[in-house]
Amino acid sequence: AQSVSQHNHHVILSEAASLELGCNYSYGGTVNLFWYVQYPGQHLQLLLKYFSGDPLVKGIKGFEAEFIKSKFSFNLRKPSVQWSDTAEYFCAVNQGGSYIPTFGRGTSLIVHP
Amino acid sequence: GAGVSQSPSNKVTEKGKDVELRCDPISGHTALYWYRQRLGQGLEFLIYFQGNSAPDKSGLPSDRFSAERTGESVSTLTIQRTQQEDSAVYLCASSLYRGVIQETQYFGPGTRLLVL
Structure with a gap:
């Protein structure tokens, strides 16, 4: 069975620091990749997604993620975080052709002003 | 337009009771998903x-x-004879259709279920 690993469970940063959250998956075939974010008191929402093409994907609010097939990774990055980025971040992976994503455990990000 | 809604937002029940959770997807979304999220776990x-x-x-x-x-x-998720391990947040999501490419899922706020 496919698994998705988010190795950083809790991350604490100061504003303006750079962010990189790791996501690794176990499936070796075609994949669709997602990052979701859940701000405090809000619904889970899509941050960005990769289906094909340019492996560097731009999302909302200045986030980006890079698909590195050889490393089975889809790390999320932001060059300069803001207090408003405080949230829970989830990586999710679909095997190609599957409609059921496998989610990672999530990473809790706290940004100090 | 309106997003995905779920009710109730919170539910406390006694072990052994049945519970029914409701999800109203976005209008026109043919695909609907239910997930469970236990404390500190993924979906x-x-x-x-x-x-x-x-x-x-x-x-x-x-x-x-x-x-x-x-x-x-509307979709309903029913849990019969609830157990304490059923305590979790139950999330519903909907998407436009199931095509070759996975469509973006839109999530509801979840129902927090606590079984005493």
Whole structure:
């Protein structure tokens, strides 16, 4: 069975620091990749997604993620975080052709002003 | 337009009671998903609906769990004879359709279930 690993469970940063959250998956075939974010008191929402093409994907609010097939990774990055980025971040992976994503455990990000 | 809504937002019940959780997807979304999220865990897939049929029930943890959907509208997740390990947030999501490419899922706020 496919698994998705988010190795950083809790991350604490100061504003303006750079962010990189790791996501690794176990499936070796075609994949669709997602990052979701859940701000405090809000619904889970899509941050960005990769289906094909340019492996560097731009999302909302200045986030980006890079698909590195050889490393089975889809790390999320932001060059300069803001207090408003405080949230829970989830990586999710679909095997190609599957409609059921496998989610990672999530990473809790706290940004100090 | 309106997003995915779920009710109740919170539910406290006693062990052994049945509970029913409701999901109203975004209008026009034919695909509907139920997930469970235990404290400190990722989302665990429960069941997927395409229209009112459920081609994949593989995630339902036991026969105490069942779900149904009326057309391309409301879905209910029923847990019979609840156990303490059923305590979790139950999330519903909907998407436009099941095509070759996975469509973006839109999530509801969840129902927080606590079984005493």
